Amino acid sequence: MPKVSIVVPAFNAARTLPGTLASLLGQSYTDLEVIVVDDGSEDGTAAQVRALSDPRLRLLVQENRGLSGARNSGIRAARGAYIGFCDADDLWRADKLAAHVRHLDETPAIGLSYSGSALIDAAGRPLGLSQRPRLGAVRPDHVFLRNPVGNGSAAVIRRATLAAIAWRPASEPARDWYFDETFRQSEDIECWLRIALTTDWQIAGIPGALTLYRIHQGGLSAAADRQLAGWERMVAKLTPLAPDFFARHTPAARAYQLRYLARRAVSAGDGRMALRLALRGIAASPHPLWAEPAKSASTLAAACALRLFGAAALGRLGAA
Incomplete structure (x- = not known):
């Protein structure tokens, strides 16, 4: 069983997914599996995954359920004690996972570990900007006001922490929810806040901009x-x-x-x-x-x- 499962929600991500997978499979910490959840793509996303032969790579294909639904499917399939998330257009620096595993191993009270992020543009070029969040003594009000976790590709979470916030809606006969699938916006902060408000697990960060977070300029103001x-x-x-x-x-x-x-x-x-x-x-x-x-x-x-x-x-x- 791998120690870490990395869940990659992917919807029509054929253009950026190869780079994302290269960054995840190229981690210096290698006791991992990468679970790509093809969330109803129509652009050959699944073919990009099938073209790779790394035995640590797994593919799930489902009808479109949105980002939260893809993450929930990935969590359900995950075998690792730690579960990371990376969206299909973002990247991880090569030492990111090793740093999170060390952080969680050394501090059993921490349930959600995160890092800062450097911002890149749609073509993957550095924007010279970064998210430099608070790292320690994180209270629920810090999560609510400033969301130090920052984005959905920054976190690595204990399976036990996710189990503590799981629930199963009446309309869902077969699988638990961790992220709320009725949300298409603010699904990350909603999950982090439930961890902060309803469990005893600590939330803490590690130094460094270890996630490369892609900014798509089109439609920002309209959204x-x-x-x-x-x-x-x-x-x-x-x-x-x-x-x-x-x-x-x-x-x-x-x-x-x-x-x-x-x-x-x-x-x-x-x-x-x-x-x-x-x-x-x-x-x-x-x-x-x-x-x-x-x-x-x-x-x-x-x-x-x-x-x-x-x-x-x-x-x-x-x-x-």
Whole structure:
């Protein structure tokens, strides 16, 4: 039995999947299996997997269930004590898995280990930006406000931690859910928050930008309203688990979410959307203004400059 299973959800990912698999099968830690879940692809994604002969590689093919559904299928098939996730357009640095295995082996109380991420563009070129999250003493409010895990390709989780949050909806006769398949946005933070709020497992990070996280510029601003609606639905779903927690922290968390979406809109060149989101964030809560004044000010300045003068007026934003 491999010690680690890496689940790769893949939907029409034939162009980027070979690079993703090369980065995973090329890990310095080799006691692993890679489970690709072809989630109803129509572009030859499965053929890319079948063309490889590595015995550590497994393929599941299913009708489209979305990202959460593909992850749940991969978890169900996984044999490892530790389960990592990497989307089919992202990459792992060669020493990422070894670092997470060491982290989890040495600290049995940690249930979810994560790293920072360097951002790459659609062609795989470095953007010179990175996600540098908080690494230690992570509380539920840290997860809610700033989501230090960062993205769905950064985490390696104990099987026991996932078992602690599993449930089976009445409509699902054969398999447990770990990620909520009714979500198409905010499914990652919804899962991380359930771990933080309902279990005793610790969440902690390791140094280094060990994930290469791909940013697709097209449609970023157009998706902002959908992303915000998904985030608000996540809050509504989880509030009954900890009403006092959400009453206390939701305004600040909403402000951070709006600032994040404003920065994505700036990256997409949509000044109108960026300014609207930035101002909504300030109105939601002043917390980001005093907690991270430089980042908040740069976001507002970039949104204003883009709205008034266009992309030529912008300098480069800092970390995403």
